[in-house]
Amino acid sequence: MRKKLLSIVLISLLLLLAACGSQSSSNSESSGDSKNVIKVGLSVPLSGAAANWGITSEWAAKQAANKINEQGGVTVDGKKYTFQVIAYDNKYNATTGAQVAQTLINKDKVKFIAGSIGSAPTLALHTLTEKAKVIHFTSAWTPDIKGKKFPYTYTTLNTPREVIEPISTYILEKDHNLKKVAVINPNDATGTDTSAVSLKVWDEKGLEIVVEDYYERGTTEFSQIVTKILSKKPDIIDLGATPPGDAGLILKALSEQGWDGVKIIGAGTSADQLIAAAGDAANNVYLGLAPDFNSKIATDVQKELAKKANQELKQTLNAISMQSYDGLMAIKAAIDKTESLDPDKLIKALQEVKVDSSYGPTAFGYKATYGIAQQMLLPITITQIQNGSPVEVKRIIPKELEEKGIK
Incomplete structure (x- = not known):
């Protein structure tokens, strides 16, 4: 009887370990020594009416992590680091968003948030990220997360x-x-x-x-x-x-x-x-936020990602999907400039660094609006549905991007 009980316990432990390993791998896009891995979090809706935004955002962030990792990662204090993406379903509400925030900051110990979606869950996350000096990139539109009082928060989607x-x-x-x-x-x-x-x-x-x-x-x-x-x-x-x-x-x-x-x-x-x-x-x-990533005016990066997403996810990428990709590329740009994980050095770099975004070379701007350069300078697209198909009728490049001489 004792042998039978021991066998059941051992089998249960093995199943638990296998499940934990499976969960870890589903959230991981890293390689090399685990000590040299930079954890990057996502708080996004993976269920409900806004699930398309979250599912495609998680996928895009992992594509960016794979790309950076395959190119050798980033260098910090002379050591190579790779990125690991960890995503949770915030269910597009404040209550679950607060739970996700606690998990990412206090349990997973992430150093960056590459993307968050939804003003309510983002506000819950923002309370912790600013206090912990976790640099946070978001698509959320709420103005309550911006300004000189919140130097660790950046928007990678037009608002x-x-x-x-x-x-x-x-x-x-x-x-x-x-x-x-x-x-x-x-x-x-x-x-x-x-x-x-x-x-x-x-x-x-x-x-x-x-x-x-x-x-x-x-x-x-x-x-x-x-x-x-x-x-x-x-x-x-x-x-x-x-x-x-x-x-x-x-x-x-x-x-x-x-x-x-x-x-x-x-x-x-x-x-x-x-x-x-x-x-x-x-x-x-x-x-107002529906660029066509399959069109002639899309960048090569966007076309490639759009094609791959359609093949792997059977879903179409959109502007919100792409913000997590661009968030990770901004993290890379800041680390490349500073070769540091010191958040204060990184936010200083973000005020001036050029980012290789999915839209092409860009930077952070709109200091006159927010008090610091906190909004990624992205094209403003106006699209209309015509005869069952989206047609981009006008694209406006921010004047500030032209003034910075970034093309």
Whole structure:
């Protein structure tokens, strides 16, 4: 009986060790001595309506880590280091985001966050990263993580402050008869932050804001909400930070009720996902963050990654996907310049270093807006769904990038 019990215990231990080994390898993109590995964390949604953003972000970060590691890694104090990517599902909410933050900072002891998605979980993470001097790259739009008080946080995706004004200007220049706008967003930090910028821009441009409304993520029936919106007779409906799955349902409801005005998703990042969700109702929608990485104007890096992601994931990369790749490349650039892991030396380097991003050579800027160079200088893209396909109608290169002489 004792031998049988001992056998069961040994088998259980072996199974536990195998499971731990499997979990470790799923999060690892490193080689060489484990002591010479730099852990890089991700807090992203890997489930729910925004899962496409998280799944593709994790994949892109690991592609960047593989590329750097295969090229010999980075040098710190004369020693070679490689990168290990560790990703957790923040479920796009503050509660789980706080749990992920604790795990990454206190358990995994990461030195960098290459990407975080969602304002609510990012705010939870940001509280710890600034205190621990963990350098944090994010796609989150909340303004509460930027400024001179938060020198360890950097944005690797355009935010409402960079996107909404140019896209609204483009639309109003095409049609001078647009007078009323309805602004709809998810009822969370991402939605309210985006709405605040949209409302300010539309007001400054002289439009009447007839609706400011918020919905709960996970809503599947929008017909009553849409009926309420259309009763105010808007010329423009601005869906702000609404993710593709939810936006598709709203667009279908608008189409079913016969509305055919101007539709904008300023944070629209995935044209393919939107088309899949909305069908014909996606036609003519404007997107503010939906570069086509398969187009002629995409960089060779973006084309290669887009092709590989389609083959391996059966998913399309989008602007949010790419931010974690660019975050890792920024980490590499800072370490290459300093040959150090001292966070204070690294953030000083980030103020001036050139980054080989997926978009091509770039740097951090917008010091006049945020107090320090904290926002990656990226092209602003305006895309429209035309006949079931995304068409990039305008691309705007930041003037600051040209002034820095980076091409």
